[in-house]
Amino acid sequence: MLSQAREDARDLTAASPSAEIVTESLSGKDGEIWRLSGHWVNMTAVAAAKRLAEIAGKTGSALEIDLTGVAEMDTAGAWLLRRAITERQAGGGEVSVTDRQGAHYADLISALPEKLAEPREEKGPPASRFERIFTPIGRAMVDVWDDAVAAMFILGSAVRGAQLKLGRQSGLSPAAIVHQIDRMGVRAVPIILLMSFLIGAIIAQQGAFQLRYFGAEVFVVDLVGILQLREIGVLLTAIMIAGRSGSAITAEIGSMKMREEIDALKVMGLSPIGVLVFPRLVALTVALPLLTIIANFAALFGAAFVAWSYSGITFDTFLSRLREAIDLSTIVSGMIKAPFMALIIGIVASVEGLKVGGSAESLGRHVTASVVKSIFVVILVDGLFAMFYAAIDF
Amino acid sequence: MDSTSAKQDNVVLSVKDLTVGFGSNIVLDKLNLDIYRGEILGFVGASGTGKSVLMRTVLRLLSRRSGTIRIFDTDFDKATEAQRLALDMKLGVLFQHGALFSALTVKENIQVPMREYLDLPQAMMDELARLKIELVGLAPEAADKFPSELSGGMIKRAALARALALDPALVFLDEPTSGLDPIGAAEFDELIAKLRDTLGLTVYMVTHDLDSLFSVCDRIAVLGQKKVLVEGTIEDMLAFDDSWVQSYFRGKRARSIVRKT
Structure with missing residues (x-):
């Protein structure tokens, strides 16, 4: 459809879009005359180039180019002729161009450069196989190290305080923090509620289904309670927030970097980390534990609902079983992880945001990297916590 | 009479009774403007009078309330799909901040329209892109830069x-010399004049650069009071009785240039 339209468009621009050329030998001396006609435009350039290559012939002889029949010429057509003329002149042949009265095609040809300047390239010797294999690995290692240093820098700057104001060492800006808590915490409540409710319900259903074989259906309460409070609650909330708020932080800081807003902050004597990163870090550290609590309640509610409808366990039974199954350490062990997850998400997102370069593509790349890296590190740290708890019998 | 009809044939862009507004705010009211083949039209006006709105409306980036816009004697609203494509190929636009695609190199940027509209082999596209780079006075090394x-x-x-x-046959330039140093701006003006002479371009140039207006523009149009206040040569501008036009073309900055020319 579109290609058809394109064909039509081509027909419309040039009734018969072709570049014609007729060669005759010069009378009297060694050489030839090219009589050009038709449309010497970019649409006909491929055919014209082929035809010119055919008739290029002897380079040493004289050449007259007659442009009187040309209906239309643009830089593409003129460039092809310019190239042919330069080639002919290089062989010592004389070239003259005659133009129709009132047309400027000859001027156009002579306005073009004789040949294109080659870019100065400074290429070293080609890399050996060893280099080609190990350069990316080494680069990745250096990148990991740079990321770690940048993360420490951001963490350190954040610990130092929000921003340096005259006469004050540091100043918190409550408005910014509350605003960020609203954006990253309060507005995430509905999706976290829904997701956790479903997760709790699904775990309960699967657990009940398997435990039914052993006649131990009531233990599904233990299963859901411990799993959700210790692991799943904080982990899934963190992953959700990494996708939701981590990407937003990277995109915001990254686009500010692209528009030199970060530089503007710097020359005003404000620390970009203090102004931009610190409120977000504080907000995340406050919001993520609270969201985790909400997520836990929603998941337990979902589990209780499924336990009642699928396995016939009443809410009273569910609650009394739950009270026996979990103790304070179960809840604490899960909740302790939440602020760490928040810091990881915030720092990884800020590091990636500050690495954004000048192009839209790099913004997209770093937002992706931010989400992928923070989810990876969140899961890794969760595993480390599990090992630690096992070691200290918590 | 004969000369006016000949002039009519040469109208490249014709705007008739154009009205554009946002909400209750009318920006352009029954504006009329003609641009003739091969001329460089400089477009001036105080900030916020709608120069950019006019250009964006002509380029169909903004919708209009009423009026007709004919480019190469084709009304875009009534054109067929094929005519629209042909029309798009004849327009070139230089946005104020360049609007280069940041993910592509300079060479790839130049090749985007070629790739879209023409079936050229890569080698020829490379060569044409390098030719354009040379024509606009960039170093060949710039081709592979972002x-x-x-x-x-x-x-x-x-x-x-x-x-x-x-x-393209008609080029829109939005403040082409803003942000350039005076030498660079003068070179750019010369470049546009040279391209007009060799390629037969018609140029629609929104500018605030008095040097450009005095040196390369064949005709100047002033936008004010929601329409084209006055159009004509620089002499017409100097003779026109309007306080804004007078202070624009006879102000302190303009006077020194007038004296030189």
């Missing part, structure tokens, strides 16, 4: 090269 690695003047030149990629 827009974020270029200076402001180089971005303008690269954007002009992209605007010229398909050898």
